[in-house]
Amino acid sequence: xxxxxxxxxxxxxxxxxxxxxxxxxxxxxxxxxxxxxxxxxxxxxxxxxxxxxxxxxxxxxxxxxxxxxxxxxxxxxxxxxxxxxxxxxxxxxxxxxxxxxxxxxxxxxxxxxxxxxxxxxxxxxxxxxxxxxxxxxxxxxxxxxxxxxxxxxxxxxxxxxxxxxxxxxxxxxxxxxxxxxxxxxxxxxxxxxxxxxxxxxxxxxxxxxxxxxxxxxxxxxxxxxxxxxxxxxxxxxxxx
Numbered sequence: 001x002x003x004x005x006x007x008x009x010x011x012x013x014x015x016x017x018x019x020x021x022x023x024x025x026x027x028x029x030x031x032x033x034x035x036x037x038x039x040x041x042x043x044x045x046x047x048x049x050x051x052x053x054x055x056x057x058x059x060x061x062x063x064x065x066x067x068x069x070x071x072x073x074x075x076x077x078x079x080x081x082x083x084x085x086x087x088x089x090x091x092x093x094x095x096x097x098x099x100x101x102x103x104x105x106x107x108x109x110x111x112x113x114x115x116x117x118x119x120x121x122x123x124x125x126x127x128x129x130x131x132x133x134x135x136x137x138x139x140x141x142x143x144x145x146x147x148x149x150x151x152x153x154x155x156x157x158x159x160x161x162x163x164x165x166x167x168x169x170x171x172x173x174x175x176x177x178x179x180x181x182x183x184x185x186x187x188x189x190x191x192x193x194x195x196x197x198x199x200x201x202x203x204x205x206x207x208x209x210x211x212x213x214x215x216x217x218x219x220x221x222x223x224x225x226x227x228x229x230x231x232x233x234x235x236x237x238x239x240x
Contacts, residue, residue: 115173130206157178
């Protein structure tokens with residue numbers, strides 16, 4: 001089976017315009033201001049599918065355990081703000097989403113969690129760039145042509161450089177933002193070996209996180225979500 005890649009640089013503007021029409025109004029072109037309560041963050045993560053296969057209580061407790069380990073705020077931040085309501089911004093939601101994407105049998109090894117915390121500053125910059133360059137820069141669309149059937153790849157991908165050996169993490173990072181072409185080449189290379197950690201579609205994840213965050217209902221303690229109620233800005237501490 002023969003295939004080849006061809007660049008779409010010359011047609012970038014037309015391609016971006018076509019793709020944008022398929023995303024409706026959300027998420028917006030520029031990264032929106034996001035500020036969610038804990039309950040709203042759980043709502044977003046649940047609708048992303050990360051709570052599938054477990055009870056709501058079990059999922060809630062797992063997120064709670066991640067917070068105790070420093071995901072997504074850091075232990076010192078939570079300790080200094082223990083009497084203040086914590087709000088989740090875009091970066092915090094993305095850190096949780098990426099972490100949950102790495103789960104094996106519903107858990108993430110502590111060694112990986114520690115590495116994510118240690119690389120937080122760089123990863124936060126990568127999350128923002130993945131949103132900003134969904135159609136341009138690293139995310140510029142590339143077409144994979146397989147025997148005359150074109151498949152378009154666009155957006156940025158994340159490679160965390162994870163390697164396990166004997167059940168232990170032997171390598172993490174440095175985190176890299178990849179173009180569609182780079183992600184495809186790396187995936188093919190790893191599929192030829194025993195490595196199983198393929199690049200994560202970060203721009204696609206970023207779009208879903210932003211869109212759901214903007215649609216999050218007001219959720220009060222002990223109350224069920226109100227699907228038709230839009231998220232409202234509230235005063236409080238934001239770690240964005």
